[in-house]
Amino acid sequence: MTKKDTTKHPCFNKAEAGSCGRVHLPVAPKCNIQCNYCNRKYDCVNESRPGVTSGVLKPFQAAEYMDKVLEKEPRITVAGIAGPGDPFANPAETLETMRLLNKKHPHLLFCLSSNGMGILPYLDDIAELGVSHVTITISAVDPKIGAKIYSWVKDGKVVYRGEQGAKILLERQLAAIKGLKERGITVKINSIVIPGINDDHIVEVAKVCSELGADIQNMIPLKPTQDTPFAELPEPGRETVLPLRKEAGEYIEQMTHCKRCRADAVGLLSDDQSVALCGTLQACSK
Ligand code: SF4
Ligand code: SF4
Structure with a gap:
């Protein structure tokens, strides 16, 4: 396997954010x-938040798109799926x-971002394919609080709701951290800060995840989004998030x-090109 410089990830290493990009x-x-x-919607509007993309690609199309992106933005060091x-x-x-990228662009760092529900059967594949960075989104380590955040979780064809669903999800998320660390993978925890729901619990999330070996936590303030149960909650500001981070x-x-x-972000973190490259992505998806 190609030896990679795992420091060249702009999200996990702020010092590289001005010179290394991700797709x-x-x-x-x-x-x-x-x-x-x-609220996921596929759109090409100038909107930046997770879940938004101007198209969905099949794996072979993603590999072709990657070739074109690297021609236009050679500072990309990370290919991720989010x-x-x-x-x-x-x-x-x-x-x-990941297999196609590993063949075509083995020098890139590979990164995955997951809620952790379905990742456990694939930990060995992830390691073998040379994925160096994984993010698991964990916003609660207590199923009572989790039940307020997740409306349902699905295991195969069975849907679980309430605390039962939140408990299953949490068990898998914590096992995922442990399993990823056993395989030498760098683990980031994304935690959404949701006012009145988990803001007084999020430090506990940090504590539990760190005990399992997670490397870094990314507290993301809730971005209230239309047509969701949390649409009317306030967006937490710096005065909320900074003390929690401290x-x-x-x-x-x-x-x-x-x-x-966005789910189709591309470029440097400070200079996202996703809207500019929207046409390239759409052309590859045809
Ligand atoms: Fe990095 Fe963007 Fe993911 Fe934040 S959302 S961790 S900046 S790729
Ligand atoms: Fe949306 Fe949550 Fe699924 Fe991510 S894990 S796509 S935020 S429902």
């Missing part, structure tokens, strides 16, 4: 849970994309430069 390949449209803040659903609700597409920073390193990127 999100939107090959994973389905999701296996429903978060109460999520939806617009969950990579492991679409495991065949996710792994096939407190949680006692347990685990904090990411402070996240841009809440």
Whole structure:
């Protein structure tokens, strides 16, 4: 396997954010849970938040798109899959994309972002394909609080709701951190800060995840989105998030430069090209 410089990830290493870019390949449209803040729509509008993409690609199209992106933006060092659903609700597409990239662009770092529900059967594949960075989104480590955040989780064909669903999800998420660390993979925890729901619990999330070996936490303020149960909640400001980061920073390193990127983000974090490259993505998806 090609030896890679794993420091060249702009999200996990702020020092590289001005010189290294990332691309999100939107090959994973389905999701296996429903978060109460999520509204996925496929769009080409100038809107930046997770779940938004101007198209969905098949794995071979993602590989072709990657070739074109690298021609236009050679500063890309990371290829990731972050939806617009969950990579492991679409495991065949996710792994096939990683396999193709591993063949064509082995110098790139590979990164996956998941809710953790479906990842456990694929930990060995992830390691063998040279994925160096994985993000698991964990916003609660107590099923009572989780039950307020997730409307349902799906395991195969069975749908679980309430605390039962939140408990199953949490068990898998915590096992995922442990399993990824056993395989030498860098793990980031994304935690959505949701006022009145988990803001007084999020430091506990930091503590528990750090005990399992997670490397860094990224607290993302809720972006209230239309047509979701959390649409009317306020968006937490710096006065809420900064003290939480300070407190949680006692347990685990904090990411402070996240841009809440689209599922088809591309370029430097400070200079997202996704809308500019929207036509390229759409051309590859035909
Ligand atoms: Fe949306 Fe991601 Fe939650 Fe799935 S895991 S519902 S894609 S935010
Ligand atoms: Fe990095 Fe945050 Fe964008 Fe993910 S959403 S690619 S962590 S900046």
